[in-house]
Amino acid sequence: MAEKRLKSWGNNRSGQLGDGTWADLRTTATTVLGLTSSEVVKIAAGGFGPAAGHGLALLTDRTVQSWGVNGAGQLGDGTVFSHNAPGQVVNLTDAVEIAAGGAHSLALLGDGTVMAWGQNKHGQLGNGTGADTSMPTRVEGLTRIVAIAAGLHHSLALREDGTVWAWGYNFNGQLGDGTCSNRAVPAPVTGLSAVSRIAAGAGHNLALVGAPGPGATVRAWGYNATGQLGDNTTINRFTPVTTQATWSGGVTQIAAGCNHSMAVVDSDHRLKAWGQNTAGQLGDGTTVFRVLPVTVPGLTGVRLVAGGREHTVALSGTSTVHSWGSNGSGQLGDGTTTDSSTPVPTLTALTGIDKLAAPVGGDFSLAN
Structure with a gap:
C-alpha cells in the first residue's frame, strides 16, 4: 500500500498547492x-487574496519545507521566486512549531525562541526593522515561548507563564496594547494571563484563558466590524474583551479565519462560529453575520478546525473532513465551485487525517 501523502486543494495560481503545477x-x-x-x-x-498563498510543513527532523508565492521572501529559501513544490527553509534546524501569515512566516524553536521571515512592512517579523527578509531572522526579546500564531500583518506568541506577546500592524488594535501604533518588536497584550492557546485572524485574535475544558473562556481583541470578537458588538477592541457565550462544558480549541472565529465546545465537541458570514463560512445555513457564537449544525466530535479567507474546514468525529463557505476556487474540495452555508464532505479519501490548515486571507486548504 502506498504511503499517505500531504493533501491540498483550492486556488493554485501561485503554486500554493505544492503539487508541481x-x-x-x-x-x-x-x-x-x-x-x-x-x-x-x-x-x-x-x-x-485570491492569487496569493504559501504552505509550510514541519518535518520530523525539525526542518521546515515551504512552497507557493514568495514575492516577500515568505518561503525562507533566500529567494523571492515562487515555487510550486516544497523546498527547505534555510538555516532552520530546530523548529517545533510553525505559523503562516499574509506574506510572512514564523517558526518556534526548541529553545523557546522564535524565528520569522518574509514581509516586514508593518514590523510583523519582530526584529526591530521594517525590511523584508527571505531568510529566517530572530524575533527580538522572546524567550520561553510555547506557541505562535500569525495574522495578516501581525504576529503573536504565547509564553510559558500564560502571557501573550504581539507585534506588527496595529491599526485595528490587533496587538491588544491599548493603542493603534505598529510595533516592530514584541510587546505584551494588556490584561491577559493564564492563556493556554492563541489564534490569529486577519486583524483580530483569540485567546483561550484557562486549561482547555470546563472553566475555560475565550478572550478576543482587534478588528470587529463583522462581529468576529463575539462580544455582541461591531466595535474594534484595542484590549481583550470576553466573548459573550455560555460554553457548555468549556472550550477545548479556538481558531480564526480572516474575519470569523470558531471554538470547539467540550461537552459534545460541537463547533461554534461567529463573525463574517458573507459566503456561509459560519456553517449555520445562512449568510447572516453573527456577533455572538452560533452552533454549526450536523457536526459532532469535532477534533480540528481551521479558517480561511471565507471558508472553514473541520475534522469531525467520523474522521471525515467537512468544509463550508466560499468555493469559487474549489477550496471546499467537494468537486464543485459552488458555495455552501452548511458543511459538506470534502473527500472520503481524506479520512484518517489529523492535521488541517487554511490561510486567513487565502482560498486553499491543506490536510495531512
Whole structure:
C-alpha cells in the first residue's frame, strides 16, 4: 500500500498547492510533492487574496519545507521566486512549531525562541526593522515561548507563564496594547494571563484563558466590524474583551479565519462560529453575520478546525473532513465551485487525517 501523502486543494495560481503545477485551481484534493504523511509533524497555510498563498510543513527532523508565492521572501529559501513544490527553509534546524501569515512566516524553536521571515512592512517579523527578509531572522526579546500564531500583518506568541506577546500592524488594535501604533518588536497584550492557546485572524485574535475544558473562556481583541470578537458588538477592541457565550462544558480549541472565529465546545465537541458570514463560512445555513457564537449544525466530535479567507474546514468525529463557505476556487474540495452555508464532505479519501490548515486571507486548504 502506498504511503499517505500531504493533501491540498483550492486556488493554485501561485503554486500554493505544492503539487508541481500552476493549475488555476483544484476542486478535489491533490498531493503535495515529496512529503509523506509520516514525516510531516505540523502544517500551516498563509496568504492574502485570491492569487496569493504559501504552505509550510514541519518535518520530523525539525526542518521546515515551504512552497507557493514568495514575492516577500515568505518561503525562507533566500529567494523571492515562487515555487510550486516544497523546498527547505534555510538555516532552520530546530523548529517545533510553525505559523503562516499574509506574506510572512514564523517558526518556534526548541529553545523557546522564535524565528520569522518574509514581509516586514508593518514590523510583523519582530526584529526591530521594517525590511523584508527571505531568510529566517530572530524575533527580538522572546524567550520561553510555547506557541505562535500569525495574522495578516501581525504576529503573536504565547509564553510559558500564560502571557501573550504581539507585534506588527496595529491599526485595528490587533496587538491588544491599548493603542493603534505598529510595533516592530514584541510587546505584551494588556490584561491577559493564564492563556493556554492563541489564534490569529486577519486583524483580530483569540485567546483561550484557562486549561482547555470546563472553566475555560475565550478572550478576543482587534478588528470587529463583522462581529468576529463575539462580544455582541461591531466595535474594534484595542484590549481583550470576553466573548459573550455560555460554553457548555468549556472550550477545548479556538481558531480564526480572516474575519470569523470558531471554538470547539467540550461537552459534545460541537463547533461554534461567529463573525463574517458573507459566503456561509459560519456553517449555520445562512449568510447572516453573527456577533455572538452560533452552533454549526450536523457536526459532532469535532477534533480540528481551521479558517480561511471565507471558508472553514473541520475534522469531525467520523474522521471525515467537512468544509463550508466560499468555493469559487474549489477550496471546499467537494468537486464543485459552488458555495455552501452548511458543511459538506470534502473527500472520503481524506479520512484518517489529523492535521488541517487554511490561510486567513487565502482560498486553499491543506490536510495531512
